[in-house]
Amino acid sequence: MNYTILKGNIVSSTALNQLEITENGYLVAADGIIQGVFATLPEAYEGHVVQDYRQKLIVQSFSDLHLHAPQYPMIGLGMDLPLLDWLNTYTFPLEARFADNDYARKIYRQLAQELIANGTTRVCMFSSLHREATLILMEELENAGVTGYVGKVNMDRNSGDVLQETTEQSMAETALWLEQCEKFEHIHPMITPRFTPSCSDELMAYLGKLAQEKNLPIQSHLSENDKEIAWVQELHPDCEQYWQSYAKYGLWNDKTVMAHCVWSDERERKAMKDAGVTVAFCANSNTNICSGVTPVRAMLNEGLQVGLGSDIAGGHQIEMHQVIASTIATSKHTTMTNGAPCLTVAEGWYLGTSGGSEFFGEQAGFAKGNPLHALVIDDSHLPQVDSVEARFERSIYRRQTGAITAVWSAGRKVLG
Amino acid sequence: MNYTILKGNIVSSTALNQLEITENGYLVAADGIIQGVFATLPEAYEGHVVQDYRQKLIVQSFSDLHLHAPQYPMIGLGMDLPLLDWLNTYTFPLEARFADNDYARKIYRQLAQELIANGTTRVCMFSSLHREATLILMEELENAGVTGYVGKVNMDRNSGDVLQETTEQSMAETALWLEQCEKFEHIHPMITPRFTPSCSDELMAYLGKLAQEKNLPIQSHLSENDKEIAWVQELHPDCEQYWQSYAKYGLWNDKTVMAHCVWSDERERKAMKDAGVTVAFCANSNTNICSGVTPVRAMLNEGLQVGLGSDIAGGHQIEMHQVIASTIATSKHTTMTNGAPCLTVAEGWYLGTSGGSEFFGEQAGFAKGNPLHALVIDDSHLPQVDSVEARFERSIYRRQTGAITAVWSAGRKVLG
Numbered sequence: 001m002n003y004t005i006l007k008g009n010i011v012s013s014t015a016l017n018q019l020e021i022t023e024n025g026y027l028v029a030a031d032g033i034i035q036g037v038f039a040t041l042p043e044a045y046e047g048h049v050v051q052d053y054r055q056k057l058i059v060q061s062f063s064d065l066h067l068h069a070p071q072y073p074m075i076g077l078g079m080d081l082p083l084l085d086w087l088n089t090y091t092f093p094l095e096a097r098f099a100d101n102d103y104a105r106k107i108y109r110q111l112a113q114e115l116i117a118n119g120t121t122r123v124c125m126f127s128s129l130h131r132e133a134t135l136i137l138m139e140e141l142e143n144a145g146v147t148g149y150v151g152k153v154n155m156d157r158n159s160g161d162v163l164q165e166t167t168e169q170s171m172a173e174t175a176l177w178l179e180q181c182e183k184f185e186h187i188h189p190m191i192t193p194r195f196t197p198s199c200s201d202e203l204m205a206y207l208g209k210l211a212q213e214k215n216l217p218i219q220s221h222l223s224e225n226d227k228e229i230a231w232v233q234e235l236h237p238d239c240e241q242y243w244q245s246y247a248k249y250g251l252w253n254d255k256t257v258m259a260h261c262v263w264s265d266e267r268e269r270k271a272m273k274d275a276g277v278t279v280a281f282c283a284n285s286n287t288n289i290c291s292g293v294t295p296v297r298a299m300l301n302e303g304l305q306v307g308l309g310s311d312i313a314g315g316h317q318i319e320m321h322q323v324i325a326s327t328i329a330t331s332k333h334t335t336m337t338n339g340a341p342c343l344t345v346a347e348g349w350y351l352g353t354s355g356g357s358e359f360f361g362e363q364a365g366f367a368k369g370n371p372l373h374a375l376v377i378d379d380s381h382l383p384q385v386d387s388v389e390a391r392f393e394r395s396i397y398r399r400q401t402g403a404i405t406a407v408w409s410a411g412r413k414v415l416g
Numbered sequence: 417m418n419y420t421i422l423k424g425n426i427v428s429s430t431a432l433n434q435l436e437i438t439e440n441g442y443l444v445a446a447d448g449i450i451q452g453v454f455a456t457l458p459e460a461y462e463g464h465v466v467q468d469y470r471q472k473l474i475v476q477s478f479s480d481l482h483l484h485a486p487q488y489p490m491i492g493l494g495m496d497l498p499l500l501d502w503l504n505t506y507t508f509p510l511e512a513r514f515a516d517n518d519y520a521r522k523i524y525r526q527l528a529q530e531l532i533a534n535g536t537t538r539v540c541m542f543s544s545l546h547r548e549a550t551l552i553l554m555e556e557l558e559n560a561g562v563t564g565y566v567g568k569v570n571m572d573r574n575s576g577d578v579l580q581e582t583t584e585q586s587m588a589e590t591a592l593w594l595e596q597c598e599k600f601e602h603i604h605p606m607i608t609p610r611f612t613p614s615c616s617d618e619l620m621a622y623l624g625k626l627a628q629e630k631n632l633p634i635q636s637h638l639s640e641n642d643k644e645i646a647w648v649q650e651l652h653p654d655c656e657q658y659w660q661s662y663a664k665y666g667l668w669n670d671k672t673v674m675a676h677c678v679w680s681d682e683r684e685r686k687a688m689k690d691a692g693v694t695v696a697f698c699a700n701s702n703t704n705i706c707s708g709v710t711p712v713r714a715m716l717n718e719g720l721q722v723g724l725g726s727d728i729a730g731g732h733q734i735e736m737h738q739v740i741a742s743t744i745a746t747s748k749h750t751t752m753t754n755g756a757p758c759l760t761v762a763e764g765w766y767l768g769t770s771g772g773s774e775f776f777g778e779q780a781g782f783a784k785g786n787p788l789h790a791l792v793i794d795d796s797h798l799p800q801v802d803s804v805e806a807r808f809e810r811s812i813y814r815r816q817t818g819a820i821t822a823v824w825s826a827g828r829k830v831l832g
Contacts, residue, residue: 073799076813080760287745316813329703333749344496383489397492397732401817
């Protein structure tokens with residue numbers, strides 16, 4: 001057995017709005033699997049090396065359930081543009097550049113490193129339609145220590161001039177890509193129709209069959225804005241609601257993440273709950289693009305599974321600390337509008353860590369049996385505060401450059 | 417004459433929603449006063465040293481019209497608490513610590529340096545009630561290169577146990593403080609009743625008289641939340657609206673900044689416009705404390721003078737780049753709620769720079785006759801983008817640590 005024993009002020013998000021704080025405690029993993037959090041080190045582990053982080057905070061690392069890797073170079077660009085202009089001016093031309101493998105290598109290496117530096121160790125990520133660039137992305141994530149899922153994007157209609165594939169290309173490339181990505185250990189493929197309007201019925205049927213046959217997870221976009229919803233209704237007059245355009249092709253189950261769900265009403269939310277679909281709540285992009293406000297409190301009350309997405313580059317912050325702060329701010333705007341109780345700091349943190357990690361098969365918090373995904377936060381440069389809980393809360397709101405001094409991902413130390 | 421000639425990609429916010437971009441241009445100041453922005457260097461300045469920043473951006477520095485210096489150590493703490501608990505748990509006990517001059521020196525030195533590092537060169541700032549700590553704050557700001565106004569806070573009622581002064585103390589200390597701060601060159605005193613509920617009528621009358629006699633600027637809080645407004649109405653039954661509790665004592669004129677104004681209705685806004693009162697819009701704290709959303713679009717349409725405040729520590733971001741992004745996000749929430757047009761990036765930038773600097777007697781943008789307040793932004797570590805305007809917009813949204821490489825304040829180079 002190979003033991004990892006971390007000592008420090010441990011904060012574990014064991015349930016929505018519940019933090020378990022163990023001051024000067026021990027977080028123990030054996031062969032990368034968490035054995036528990038202990039106030040004093042159990043005898044069984046005595047004699048093994050203890051990495052003592054003293055007064056520093058030891059917390060879970062983040063899950064980012066929705067981001068577009070090829071949009072990484074355009075973070076912060078075009079934030080005034082309406083969605084369609086934004087796509088045509090920046091997004092599609094930029095994604096088209098990932099036909100160039102050297103460009104992909106350079107950008108994706110930076111992206112993978114920035115994710116780890118900011119403590120994101122699990123992702124559900126869109127690549128572009130390019131098979132080779134997608135494999136490069138997966139290599140770079142694997143090398144940097146990011147785990148989770150990546151999808152080669154499928155889009156055979158309604159996608160402009162610079163970025164489209166034929167139905168045949170899309171199917172053949174996806175099949176070849178799936179073969180080629182069997183070599184990865186920590187990063188796996190995810191079926192990724194861009195969204196209903198950009199995939200023909202034939203392609204959707206193929207993807208659904210593939211997901212079913214190979215038991216693959218699925219990601220896409222759902223009910224982000226009203227024009228998109230109306231468009232889906234036109235394209236699929238047999239579907240009363242947007243989600244049904246995925247469900248009818250077998251793309252709607254408990255291995256599915258749907259981004260946004262801003263306008264998902266009670267019925268669509270019930271369909272999510274019944275199928276076990278996970279919501280990726282993307283507060284920054286919802287605000288930047290004026291999509292609306294995801295009814296996150298209703299979703300939580302109804303028992304839906306919810307995680308957070310940075311949604312780079314509709315979102316402008318890749319740092320999940322900041323995404324959590326924006327998520328809480330968005331919920332406070334809802335409070336000011338309709339009185340729905342806003343998210344607490346503990347709840348925002350839960351969504352950005354445990355809420356997302358559930359999709360990867362983990363239990364909430366530093367639970368026994370989870371792979372070790374953890375961060376060390378050094379706030380010694382900030383004013384002294386005695387309460388560990390207050391320091392933890394501050395770490396979400398106050399700028400973190402350089403504060404994350406060590407990161408573990410799936411049991412491996414990947415930073416520090 | 418002492419010339420400062422800066423060469424680079426110059427962006428000047430000359431009016432709301434109007435950017436003047438001069439690529440590879442020259443920004444010229446003589447003895448610290450701007451002479452103009454030129455596409456080619458006029459003959460008159462030939463032979464003088466040109467500081468060539470090549471492809472970097474040269475932009476205006478920020479004005480922060482509302483922040484509480486003694487709350488600097490508590491940034492990001494207690495963001496879940498209701499206002500009163502937040503004040504009693506964190507704010508008042510912390511402010512009370514500034515009776516200790518050594519503590520004040522240490523904290524205020526850090527604050528002043530962080531302001532300059534983030535490009536804030538003009539402030540309207542609350543100190544605490546302590547005269548000596550206020551002088552220390554002014555010294556530290558002056559030494560670091562921050563210009564503008566600081567107020568010793570006046571509060572002789574309703575301020576808890578740990579932080580109160582008698583009416584006599586408040587008046588005597590204010591008078592003494594005003595004498596003692598005549599020595600400063602770039603930082604000046606500002607009359608600062610904390611807000612109506614914390615100042616007795618006698619104190620308010622004294623402060624109004626003082627402001628009038630010595631022609632001093634004034635700052636306070638106005639219409640931040642409904643409970644506060646109701647309280648003011650109880651305390652001043654003769655005042656139909658909150659603003660009148662300032663106006664009746666001579667604390668309401670064109671040298672006045674009022675923070676928040678979230679609930680200022682058409683009548684209160686007209687009173688502002690008529691008197692020439694400036695609004696300090698504090699998007700972050702309004703959201704964090706769930707105060708409401710300041711009707712900034714209405715204020716701008718009505719011709720009010722509006723600038724931005726970080727409102728540390730109700731606000732959690734001291735970096736005005738981020739405050740501008742939050743300001744725009746807040747306005748987008750208004751758009752999503754009631755359809756009012758949101759702020760553009762150029763408008764947000766205007767409010768954080770020219771909008772605020774008007775209070776200090778400047779014209780908008782790098783206008784001839786303004787003291788030189790400028791930043792150099794190095795974005796060479798980010799992906800290459802050809803458009804200067806797009807790079808400028810990105811600088812607001814994408815994290816800036818280390819990107820501000822030089823700062824001028826009132827003609828002096830204070831960083832880089």
